[in-house]
Amino acid sequence: MSQTPPTGLPGMAEVARLTRAGRLTEATGLVQRLLRGEHAAAPTTAPVPTVLEGEFERLDSSPQPISQGDAQPADGPGKGAGRGQKTGLVRTGLGETLRDLAARLRAMGGRAGGTGALRxxxxxxxDGASFVTDSYSGAAGTRTYKLYVPANRGDGLRPLVVMLHGCTQSPDDFAAGSRMNAFAERHGILVAYPEQPASANAQRCWNWFNPEDQRRDRGExxxxxxxxxxxxxxHPVDPDRVYIAGLSAGGAAAAIxxxxxxxxxxxxxxHSGLPAGAAxxxxxxxxAMRQGSGSRPDGARATRPMPxxxxHGDRDAVVHPxxxxxxxxxxxxIATGLRTEVQQGAAPGRRAHSRTLHTDSSxxxxxxxxxxxxxxxxxxxGSPAGSYTDPQGPDATAEMMRFFLEHRLPATPV
Structure with a gap:
């Protein structure tokens, strides 16, 4: 993988050393300090933080060629297509990431901590809706969450959707990007956004890869x-219509x-996640993120077919498609007698998609x-008001809400 840092600033040799070691977070921090005119000296022996998300937030709508220098095959080095072969997946090189960061910081006059573009x-x-913060404490600790209660509550019991954000995100960011609250208002649904604190994971990722955080009534x-x-x-929630969803690390946690x-x-x-027990x-x-998880992930023991x-994007370079x-x-x-159908579709101005349906005899x-x-x-x-969104994609929020409302908890719970 190409790991050439931006040039023309003192201290780039140290940036190069950090990028060669795979310590991208420290390297980008050093670039920020250099652009602010600070000394290059910085601690370089700190442990590498747990980063389980991409370094970029929005997909460029124009196709990007994969160079043999900055790309890795979909199955990882030395596997599948082989090192350097084109696979159709974009892998942004560390050097390209750092060069882009330096250019954006220069355009901002050396100020750190932003992209130069306002969302x-x-x-x-x-009027009449609320989006408030609360917290829950249990045996495994405490987590805050935000709850959206729509103005359009209607009468009777309402559905509830629990939304799990991705790494580096917050409830407000995820709500803005997914636009789930707008759909909740339309359908009279409550939406909860639990928040993962930095104290639990430095990048605010849900710890889907820890055995302790994969078990019922344990951990997260x-x-x-x-x-x-x-x-x-x-709240007046219908116990038969409670759903959970998430993005990336949040998607993996939702599967768990x-x-x-x-x-x-x-x-x-x-959305862009992994199966339960993938790691x-x-x-x-x-x-699992780079190469894909095994066909039967350890720890996954479903007791009923879960709708x-x-x-998943087929050019996802963070979590393998x-x-x-x-x-x-x-x-x-564990379902039997399912029929599989693949449909192709594309709306004007939207990305094309393949939709695979698995339906039962009814x-x-x-x-x-x-x-x-x-x-x-x-x-x-998603909306550009939030991070990690692709406005050109088919509307995942609308389709997810439709799918949820088609399903209720079985009459005889497992």
């Missing part, structure tokens, strides 16, 4: 289920929750898998 403001709350699953139940207790709590969630949405530590997590909708296939295989593993769709052509690691159809 549009999120939509204002409708206990906290997320506790938040869900707290909202169900305090669906497997661990089939009696709590009626359906699951996984058992950080090295296996990185391998699941999946979105075949993880979407693995999520679908996991969702349908015509009920158990699993929907959307492969979005030309898309990277971003929420499809």
């Amino acid at each position: 549009p403001a999120a939509d204002p709350l409708p 699953p206990e906290l997320l289920a506790g938040i869900t139940r707290r909202i169900m207790r305090d 929750m669906g497997t661990a709590y089939p009696d709590l969630y009626a359906a699951v949405g996984v 058992h530590d950080l090295p296996s997590a990185l391998a 699941t909708i999946i979105f 075949n993880n979407g296939d693995r999520v679908a295989a996991q969702a349908t593993a 015509g009920r769709t158990l699993c929907e898998h959307w492969t979005i052509h030309g898309a990277g690691h971003a929420w499809a159809g």
Whole structure:
């Protein structure tokens, strides 16, 4: 992989050393200090932080060629297509990332901590709606969350959707990017956004790769289920229509929750994520992200078919696209008599997609898998008001909401 740093600034030799060591976060921090005119000396022996997301936020709409210098094959070095072969997946080189950062910082007069581009403001709350912060404490600790209660509440019990953000994101960021609150207002649905603090993961990732955080009533699953139940207790929530979804690390956590709590969630949405049990530590997590997880991830023991909708870009260079296939295989593993149909589609001004439907004998769709052509690691159809969004994609939020509302918890919980 090409690891040439930007040139023309004192201290670039140290930046080169850090990038060659794979310590991109420290290298970018050093570039920021250099551009502010600070001394190049900085601690370089700190442990590499747990980074399980991409370094970029938005997919360029124009196709990007893959150079043999900056690319890695989809199956990782030395596997699959082989080192240096073109696979159709964009892998941004470390040198390119640093050069882009330096150029943007120079354009800002050397100021650090921004991209130079302002995001549009999120939509204002409708009159009568609320979006407030609360917290839940359980055996595994405490987590804050934001809850959207629509003005359009209607009468009777309402559905609840739990949304798990990706690394580096916050509830407000994820809500703005996914536009889930607008759809919740339209359908009279409550939406919860649990927040992962930096104290639990330096990059605010859900720890989907830790065995302790993959089990029912342990670790993060206990906290997320506790938040869900707290909202169900305090608000008029229909217990048969509770759903959970997430992006990337949040998508992997949502898959875990669906497997661990089939009696709590009626359906699951996984966007750019991984199947439950895909990893058992950080090295296996990185391998699953780069190469795809195994066909039967350890720790995944579904007790009933879990209705699941999946979105994954086929140019995702952060979480390998075949993880979407693995999520679908996991969702349908214990179902019988399913019929599979693949549909092709594209709306004007939107990316083309392939949608694979797995339906039972009654015509009920158990699993929907959307492969979005030309898309990277971003929420499809999302708003530029949030990070990790691809406004050109099909509308994942609308399709996810449709899928959720088609499913209810089985009459006899497992």
